[in-house]
Amino acid sequence: MSHKVHNWQLNREMDYIYPESRPDKQVAWVFDTNKCIACQTCTMACKNAWTSGKGQEYMWWNNVETKPWGFYPLGWDVKLLEKLGAQNWDGDTYEGKTIFETSETGEKITGYVPDKEDFSYPNIGEDEVSELVKQGQYIKIPHQPWMFYLARICNHCTYPGCLGGCPRKAIYKRDEGTVLIDQKRCRGYRECVRACPYKKSMFRTLTGKSEKCIACYPATEKGEQTQCVQNCIGKIRMFGFKNQPGKIDPKNPIDYLVHIKKIALPLYPQFGTEPNVYYIPPINTPESFNKQLFGPGAAKAVEMYKNAIQDKSLVALLMLFGCTGKTVYSFEVQGDIETGHCIGYDEKGEEIVRVPIKEPIIIREKHDKERNVNRISIS
Numbered sequence: 001m002s003h004k005v006h007n008w009q010l011n012r013e014m015d016y017i018y019p020e021s022r023p024d025k026q027v028a029w030v031f032d033t034n035k036c037i038a039c040q041t042c043t044m045a046c047k048n049a050w051t052s053g054k055g056q057e058y059m060w061w062n063n064v065e066t067k068p069w070g071f072y073p074l075g076w077d078v079k080l081l082e083k084l085g086a087q088n089w090d091g092d093t094y095e096g097k098t099i100f101e102t103s104e105t106g107e108k109i110t111g112y113v114p115d116k117e118d119f120s121y122p123n124i125g126e127d128e129v130s131e132l133v134k135q136g137q138y139i140k141i142p143h144q145p146w147m148f149y150l151a152r153i154c155n156h157c158t159y160p161g162c163l164g165g166c167p168r169k170a171i172y173k174r175d176e177g178t179v180l181i182d183q184k185r186c187r188g189y190r191e192c193v194r195a196c197p198y199k200k201s202m203f204r205t206l207t208g209k210s211e212k213c214i215a216c217y218p219a220t221e222k223g224e225q226t227q228c229v230q231n232c233i234g235k236i237r238m239f240g241f242k243n244q245p246g247k248i249d250p251k252n253p254i255d256y257l258v259h260i261k262k263i264a265l266p267l268y269p270q271f272g273t274e275p276n277v278y279y280i281p282p283i284n285t286p287e288s289f290n291k292q293l294f295g296p297g298a299a300k301a302v303e304m305y306k307n308a309i310q311d312k313s314l315v316a317l318l319m320l321f322g323c324t325g326k327t328v329y330s331f332e333v334q335g336d337i338e339t340g341h342c343i344g345y346d347e348k349g350e351e352i353v354r355v356p357i358k359e360p361i362i363i364r365e366k367h368d369k370e371r372n373v374n375r376i377s378i379s
């Protein structure tokens, strides 16, 4: 039996296994794809924290793949996109089928279980561009050929495929929206692996149970951001708690980027799980590719990002990414773009971080008289 639930990312009702039950606050992330350098520090931070045990060798709860040719596991998205059929949008409304609505396939949830080997090449396609560079070709904007880095973790979906697919009811969503697998109840049927469209529920042969990203809840419960956020070299990530779509708080950084500016978009919203990792789309990729990945708002988001320097609140908030290990519950902008600051506050409203909107450039003397040395780098 299925229930009618509202999916705001599709701008319509859809079928889901359980009735709508939306947490008041929902763990959520914003990733700025334009700043990612694929250093994989996030990947290693997660691995060191959570998946360094026996039987977890192939598990990368966080991975960074180069689009269009990178996949972990192999071909995860193209395989599902093919199964879903036509994915048309009428404006902001999705007209195609979600993974919960393609009943003609005979499956409760459209999905598949990847082969073991599919997880064996997490770096496949890394740094490969979309097409061969022709002899004599010069780079123009938008870049032809193109590529970008897509960092991926579990989306702690509002309508998780993994949870809906589990026949043991071993998967649950906590009050703050974190999706967890109860290891005592799991019997390793791999129905969550089949049903997760992002392939972020993984089977551990050694224990015969499935495991997934736990949103670093021991850290987030203490007011800290997740490991993959805290360690991000490119400062592309922000973790926080999103309010329900009807209860948006403009001071909440995630609400502001996702619901007010609409610059941060879900990955493959057409799957229907209402994922809660939101991406600022890449600015140098074809519009049609961005639309397929991030939905119909992608072109507007790209334009907004290109003009962000003229939008004081937006540029100020973007400067806050990666500047504190603590979770920012609200933000405030003081002053003008040239000399002002962006301030982040914790749950109690106490200031935890303050950054200049425009980073000062300090040029030092090439010859340091005090130490009697010449500097190579002076800025």
Ligand code: SF4
Binding pocket: 035, 036, 037, 038, 039, 040, 041, 042, 043, 064, 149, 151, 231, 232, 233, 234, 235, 236
């Ligand atoms: S640490 Fe940050 S910049 Fe490096 S690969 Fe991960 S998301 Fe990208």
Ligand code: SF4
Binding pocket: 153, 154, 155, 156, 157, 160, 161, 162, 163, 179, 195, 196, 197, 198, 199, 200, 201, 212, 273
């Ligand atoms: S991304 Fe996959 S594993 Fe994570 S909550 Fe959604 S369906 Fe479940």
Ligand code: SF4
Binding pocket: 045, 046, 047, 049, 050, 061, 062, 153, 154, 213, 214, 215, 216, 226, 227, 228, 229
């Ligand atoms: S939130 Fe924590 S568990 Fe999840 S991918 Fe990031 S570091 Fe790993």
